[in-house]
Amino acid sequence: MSKFDDIRCQFPITSQCFTSPEGIERAIIYLDHGASTHPPTRVLDTYREFLEKYYANIHRGNHYLSQKASALFDAVSETILQFLGADPSTNEVVFTTNTTTALDLAGYLMSQTEGATLVSSMEHHSNDLPHRRHGPVHRVEVLPDGSLDYNDLESKLKNNRIKLVAITGASNVTGFMPDIYGIARLAHQHGAKILVDAAQLLAHHAIAMRPDDHPEHIDFLAAAGHKAYAPFGAAFLVANRSAFNAATPYIPGGGTVKFVTDTDVVWADGMERHLSGTPNIAGVIALGEAIRWLGEIGMDWVRQHELEILKPIEQKLRAIPGVTVLGDIPAEKKLGVLPFNIPGIHHDVVSTVLNNNYGIATRNGCFCAHPYLTRLLGCTDAEGVRQKVAAGEPAQLPGAVRATIGIFNSMDDLEKLVDAVAQIVAEKDRYAASINPESAACLEAMI
Structure with missing residues (x-):
């Protein structure tokens, strides 16, 4: 075979x-993989096994099931960072319900930074509309063939105070893949960070976020499992721990704190600050299995x-x-x-x-x-x-x-x-x- x-x-x-x-x-x-991909039997088996054998809440107990569920859940962050070539000593993963939420979280984390966000005219609405809500936005044009106008991108970076370049890793309309590494280098030269919407890219092409001190380092990357051969309902944002610490919780609540009094609160650090409530544990575990499966096949x-x-x-x-x-x-x-x-x-x-x-x-x-x-x-x-x-x-x-x-x-x-x-x-x-x-x-x- x-x-x-x-x-x-x-x-x-x-x-x-x-x-x-x-x-x-x-x-x-x-032929609708751009909308959602089907999970293979191995991923479905992992999903089902958790529900049947290890179903429990995470980080909430010392009993066997909670400890097992927590270990399975926490291992997914390591799997994702390794798959993306991200530095695990400085980068962390926040799990969300979909890429839209992950992209909005990135915009929220940058909302207190002065400057505008630069988005391209080929973006999915989820990598456009959230940034309009969080502050001023400038647009990079596309060329008649559907590709990105890199000259316009460089001009916008030179002539505006840009804090974040929000760019798709691959268009969901044409499949065009912008040079995210060249864009990262250019963004960093002008004092901006880069956010990559990897919803379409994750399951189709190798990605390298690169070390934090690399000029082509990807600062933020968002993607979802349902476009990468995992079930619906689990997605993620990868970013430096300092970025997660730069803002109060995206949604304050259970799990986002160290201690609470009647009048004050001490927020948790890093990704825990933004992981509010009970996540889709089964979905995240299945997402991790899908990423491992893709890694074994080879991108x-x-x-x-x-x-x-x-x-x-x-x-x-x-x-x-x-x-x-x-x-x-x-x-x-x-x-x-x-x-x-x-x-x-x-x-x-x-x-x-x-x-x-x-x-x-x-x-x-x-x-x-x-x-x-x-x-x-x-x-x-x-x-x-x-x-x-x-x-x-x-x-x-x-x-x-x-x-x-x-x-x-x-x-x-x-x-x-x-x-x-x-x-x-x-x-x-x-x-x-x-x-x-x-x-x-x-x-x-x-x-």
Whole structure:
């Protein structure tokens, strides 16, 4: 059995079928890893084992179950730091419920520092909106091909007092991977820190946070388990212990203190200061197992497997007359993310037909990245759409279809996507009637 076959058979979803609305039994071809990944049996077994054998609260008792649960939970921090190449003597891990919360925590930790936050126009809303809440924000533009405008980035750093550069490790829309190490070096040269949203990157590409005194050190890194082959509900923020000590608790409460009186409180130190209440213990333990599983497979293998599929499939998708692939980024600089439209057919219709008629699971819409998507689509009336939405009027939001490659996907899975898209294009007249065109420039760009 090949290494790939051994990996694929660990995912029950690969043999799952469903009944389509037409009553036809179809095998599921899962190409929605950019939204959430399925846990392999080993991770599910670890999750289930904790619930069955070791279920107890952590750091709260001297009995066997509490001690066992605490040891399993605490070991995950070490696993994450090692996987990310972070210095365990200075860096710590705070567990959260999702990447959004982890990113907001980073923004909160930096909120008392003078200066603005620099975000790119390709960010997921979760690495944009929290920073707007915590203080002034400047934006780095993207280029027409969907990549980052590094000249604009450097200019913004030179001409503004920037305290934090918040950048995605890989776009959830195009898969583009900014040079986070070059950005870190540049940010540090201008007295800023860097926050990397690694939600998409974690399970697809090796990451090195590097020592604290390295010019390309990553100061903050956030990611979640549900995009890295673990169950929902466990995520994390990695940062220097001093950063966690620089602010009062993100959510004050149980576990965040050393001692409390009627009128005062002594806060806990480091990550404990921000780990309030009972965390998702089972989810964190499963996250640790997923990280160990990926580490044993090897991130170089994961990356190579993805590239071997991405390169020929993207070429074939682009070669279909009547298909528009968003962005023009070389495969070597992106993850296995394929965003596309079929002009004349609404993206919602395309995604639905892929599911109902071919069993192919994709995602469609704006992908929680409206500024980036409107730029990629050449939307000239985003403000007009905003006004309609704000007024409660019907508005056609821009969007696309997105297929994302995961560790258990085969070339055959993606060939079926290409064949299905080609067939939908061939039957375009059948599906074009499913949309109600409006005059907005965004809709014209979309369809």
